[in-house]
Amino acid sequence: MNTSNQGSSFSRGNNTQADSNTKTFVLPDKCFEQRAACVFRSGNKFSIYPRSQTVSKAPVSIDNKILDVRQDILLFIPILRKLVNESNGTYISLQKAAEAAKTTDNQVEFLKLSRQYRSIIRVCIESLQESAAMEQDGVKKCNLLSYITIFYSVECIWHLCEILYIDNIPGDVVLPFLLEWVRFHFPCHEQTAAQMLEACERGSEDHPEYWDTVIGMIVQGRVDVARALMKLHSSVDSNEFKLVDNSLRSMPVYSVYGGISTGEFTISWKHWQAECRSKITSRVLTSQPKLELIMKLIIGDYAAFESIRGSYSSWFDLLGGWVMFTAPWTRRHELGAPAAACAGMATPTHAPRTHLDQMVRALLDGDLHQVIHEIQQISDNGWFATHLTDILFHCGKLKILDKHQNNVTARLRDSLILEYGCLLMEHKSLWSAGLSYLGSCPPEGLRRAELALERMPIETEAKAMRVIAEAKKYGLNGVVRTVCACASSRLLRAGRIGGALTWGTRGKHGAACGRAAHAALRQYAARGELPAQDALLTATPAMLPHHPLLLAVKYSDFHRLYKSREFKKAGKLLVSLITSKLAPDYFWETLLLDTLPLLESDELIFSSEDTIEIMLCLELKSSNLSAEKADLLRLAAVRNLARASLADEDNSNSE
Amino acid sequence: MPLDVQGTFVSQKINKIRWIPEEYIEANCFFTGSWDDDVNSIKVWTLESNQEEEDIEYPRPLSEFIVDGDVTEIQFVDSTKIAVSTSNGDVKLLEISVYDKKSPLREIHSWKNLHNFGLDQCSCTSLHILDGDIATIGEDGNVNILNSRRGEISYRIVGADSCSLHSVCFIKHTEVITGNLRGHMKIWDLRTNINKPAASFLLAGDEMAATCILNHPTQPHIILAGSESGSLAVWDLRVNSFPTTLLNAHSAGVTEMQFHPENPHKLFTSSVSGEIWDWNMEGMTKSTQGPDNQITTWLPLEEKNAMMVNSLMPPLHKPINTLHCDKGKIICGTDNEAVYLIKNFKY
Structure with missing residues (x-):
């Protein structure tokens, strides 16, 4: 029995050693309690089978199971x-x-x-x-x-x-890109802000999330939105509100194309911050703690940021605001320090650091490795x-x-x-995508592609043709040959000699051609009809001297000549086939017997030299013929030799 | 309006794609047949536009019919019935409901292992339909003529080729033409019982397979064949057995060809090289006004400078296996597991 177990049913065991890279999987139903062995198969697959090291006399009942285990691939x-x-x-x-x-x-x-x-x-x-x-x-x-x-x-x-x-x-x-990133991936309060602005009601502070939203907008660097929201507060006309609004409005914004140098900008920005700071120290805002918080945020006060950290799920939310209000001129490779500051803020919940945290930290630190x-x-x-x-x-x-x-x-x-x-090459359908990855990584990738393609099951000619087309694209001629040879032997097994021959010649695969040619000759010797004549007649064996295919092709040509009654040419070809001694043992009988009608024909076809050659081969290979047939041939050959000698005599006399 | 190309990934390599014809209006639903996957199926899709973007239509699957083996060909018997051939040697007749395209396809008839290597499976590589008669071919080199109404095999040519057959086409009711792995084309007369082709000729001298055959919709004596090498051959069966035109077209095998159903001067071809082209064939024909005003001759080999070929979309990095055209809409199925819809084609 062969159970194919597709991985997913395995329960993942508890990983006791946190820092080891091993994972434990519990096999289902506690099979193979005796002993088990394991072998790797292609790709990420392996098989587990029962194997006992001890030799016991009594037959032990073991599960006759082979478990195929493969990785469950998410992709x-x-x-x-x-x-x-x-x-x-x-x-x-x-x-x-x-x-x-x-x-x-x-x-x-x-x-x-x-x-x-x-x-x-x-x-x-x-x-x-x-x-x-x-x-x-x-x-x-x-x-x-x-x-x-x-x-x-x-x-x-x-x-x-x-x-x-x-x-x-x-x-x-x-900064602008960082703010955009924060807004895009951590869209906090955005909807509430939009709702409030749409409703446009004076006294929006009754909304339970009013202040959270305003502060959220500040932290995301959307000062305009925050100001618009503050206008919806019922006491917007109070001095405190006007003060904060003025500070927000007058905040200098850095732009590369702004026409001022970094130094100049820093001066005006520092000046603005000092102004804000003086407003806080003047304690005019104590009656409005939320406004005071906003002021503290925009001067980049660490404690203020830390105090609101609890309302956000991660420190990324604060990063944009922190950079904006502490150092808006930060360059992209200088983000390590702000990231450390934000990540270091104490959280009330002490949420564990997530994997995403670590990745973002590493990225901002510039540690791509x-x-x-x-x-x-x-x-x-x-x-x-x-x-x-x-x-x-x-x-x-x-x-x-x-x-x-x-x-x-x-x-x-x-x-x-x-x-x-x-990984992709392992998939039945995604192999072609996988190949384009391997192909872009020569030379190692191509070697791997070669190994994977040669092991790919190919059930139809359509797939074989497609694999060959892809392999040719990457110059994998070895794969082309292998696939052709496989297709050839598959057809040969099915008795399709013509097809087998075609695939053999396609792949220029000598052995495959040879097998097909032998099959054709054997079938003729056994049944008397030459299969795949069309394929043989057009095959090009020129590059394959001393090859069974050459014999098969020439022999089918002999049949063609004989059928079209060109006996002279046919005879010449037959003699050359006999004298070349290309034929395998099983085919000698056929070849020699084919001379019989030509030897016995009314017209003289074989010259005396030809006849002597035939007689020589007949004696050399007589073990392949029955005695009766050999005698028949000898008789015919001798009679022909006599005729030929007389003709030779006539010819020399007439000269 | 310019051509509008839009791709949708479907998680299956598509080997055949066919619009489901509608009367009077542009087709909106289509069949796909997948290949080279663990589980292959025939799916029915409809084009639906999103609420937000009205003018962009996305295909959405309506039903799925699982088949064993790869789908090698889908052809219509009539507007609701299709014949499907698969790589395990089966041919199936399936029907889609006219009223509810969502309801699953119904199997009307199935010829199990129609093509086989004895007990072993062998692929039924293609089929072609003319007025309810289905000609099927396979790697076993046999040709079967099936009667779709009675569900029986009406004619067989056993051992039609010593090589595997890869393309087939009816020339008329009594004649089919087949093409094999080596590019040998044979014409078979279905009225005789002798196992010999009525004519045979070569596609090209390069021993490459004839991957598809097509006859001209209005001039039935004109036969086109696409080769595994990417070339395109045209024969005029009245003249002689040599191709009148042999064009080195695509850089890799031609996978499918189709004449525009309403404009026989337009030909579409798709290729393993990831190209889909439309050909203006007007330049290839030369009208010699005969007495019936109908006689056209195809230009000989040398004079093909008047040919117009356009690429319908930028070449893909994976083969385009199939295409089908209905009025101004063309769809094609590819090996990168996507379906591309080309709209606003002028014909």
């Missing part, structure tokens, strides 16, 4: 297959763009492709959300929701990467790590050194792509 579910295929297209365009970038600067193209990747992820999240909403089954729904979380953080990280490494930011001043290490831990089967590393590599932004300070960037990128390509 192979239908929704994510769309992601795999679509991103494959973008990947190929990226390789082309990278090729072009060798001669010209292609940064804009890279940014376009990076956006394309992100939109593919967003489409994927959307369709996951759609199907999660429709899913009834609890477990499946839960799975889909966890996939959404995975790809959500993938997109978040990719976006930040794009800002920090791929996008072309004027003057490297990252760590980032790639972290994103490899995401359970998306390497999709993200592969594509992100590839694009960063082509942008020239990735530089990774090993412990001996060697640059291993290209090797890292290649190894990720090879891994991902091999």
Whole structure:
């Protein structure tokens, strides 16, 4: 019995050692309690089977089971297959763009492709959300929701990467992009703000989330929205409100194209902050603690930020505001310190640091090695790590050194792509996508592709033709030959000699052609009809001297000549076939007996030399013929020799 | 309006795609048949526009019919019935409800293992339908003529070819033409009982397979064949056995050809190289006004400079396996598991 167990039914054992990389899986039904052995199969598959080391005399009853175990690949579910295929297209365009970038600067193209990747992820999240909403089954729904979380953080990280490494930011001043990132991925209070502004009612402070929303807008850097919301407060005309509104309005905004230098801007900005600070110290705002908080936030007061940290699920929400109100001129590679400040803020709940936290920290610190290490831990089967590393590599932004300070960037990128390509090669349908990844990583990728393609089951000629077309694209001639030989022997097994011969010649595979030719000759020797005449007549054996195919082709040509009553030519061909001694033992009888009608024909066909050759071969190979037939042939040959000698005599006399 | 191309990923490699014809209006539903996957199926799709963006239509699956093996061909018997051939040698007749396209396809008849290697399976590689008669071919080299109304095999040519057959087409009710793996084309007369072709000729000298055959909708003596090498051959069966025109067209195998149903001067071809082209064939024909005003001759090999070829969309990085056209809409199915819809085609 062969149970094929598809992985999913395995329950994941508790991982007791937190930092070891091993995972324990409990086999179902406690099978193989005796002893078990395990072998690797192709790809990520292995088989477990019962095996006993001890020899026991009494037959032990063991389960006759072989368990096929394979990794459950997330990317192979239908929704994510769309992601795999679509991103494959973008990947190929990226390789082309990278090729072009060798001669010209292609940064804009890279940014376009990076956006394309992100939109593919967003489409994927959307369709996951759609199907999660429709899913009834609890477990499946839960799975889909966890996939959404995975790809959500993938997109978040990719976006930040794009800002920090791929996008072309004027003057490297990252603030507007950072704020955009925060707003896009952590849209807090946005809806409430929109609702309140739409309602446009004086006295909106009765709304339970009024102040949270105003502060949320400040922290996201949307000063205009915050000011508009404050106008909805019933005591907007009070002095305190006017004061804060004035401070917010007069905040200097830095812009590279603003026409002032960084130094100049810093002076005016510092001046503005000092003004704000003096307003706080003058204690005019003590009656309005919320307004005081806002003032403290906009001067970048650490304690103030820390006090509101509890209302946000993560420190990313505060990052934009922190940079904006402490150092708006921050360049994109200077984000480590603000990130550390925000991440260090005490939280009332002491929520554990998430994986996303670590990835964002590493990214803001500029430690791409760590980032790639972290994103490899995401359970998306390497999709993200592969594509992100590839694009960063082509942008020239990735530089990774090993412990001996060697640059291993290209090797890292290649190894990720090879891994991902091999993963796809395992799938029945996605192999062609996998091949394009392996093909972009020569020479190692092509060697791997060769191994994988040779092991791929090919059931139809259509698939064989497609595999050959792909293999030729990458110059894998070995694969072409193997596939042709397999197709040939499959047809030969089915008794289709013509087809077998065609595939053999297609692959220029001598052995396959030989087998087919032997089959054809044997079938003729046994049944007296030559199969696949059409194929033999047009075959081109010129490049295969001393080959059974040559014999088969020439022999079928002999039949053609004989049928069209060109006996002279046919006889000449037959003698050359006999004298060349190409024929295998089983075919000698046929060849020699074919001379009989020509020897006995009314017209003289074989010359005396030819006849002597035939007689010589007859004696050499007489063991292949029955005595009766041999005698018959000898008689015919002698009679022909006599006729031929007389004719020779006549010819020489007439001369 | 310019051509509008839009792709949708469907998580299946599509081997055949067919519009479901509608009377008077543009078709809105189509069949796809998948291949090269663990589970293959025939799906019915409809085009639906989103609430937000009215002018963009997305295909949405309506029903699925699982088949064993790859779908190798889908052809219409009439407007609601299709004949499907699969790589395990079966041919099935399926029906779609006129009123409710969502209801699953109904199997009317199935010829199990119609093509076989004895006990082993062998692919039924293609089929063609003319007025309810279905000609099927397979890797076993046999030709079967099936009667779709009575569900029986009405004629068989056993061992029609020593090689596997890859394309078939009815020339008229009594004649079919087949093409094999080596590019040998054979014409079979279905009235005789001798196992010999009425005519035979070569597609090209390169021993590449004839992947598809098509006859001209208005001039039945004109036969076109696509080759695995990407070239396109045209024969005038009245003249001689050599192709009157042999064009080096695509850079890899031609996968499917179709004349526009309403304009026989327009030909579409798709290819393994990921290209989909439309050909203006007007340049290839030369009218010599005969007494019946009908006689056209095809230009000989040398004078093909007047040919017009357009690419309908930028080349894909994966093969385009199939295409189908209905009025101004063309759909194609590809190996990157996507379906592309091309709209606003002028014919």
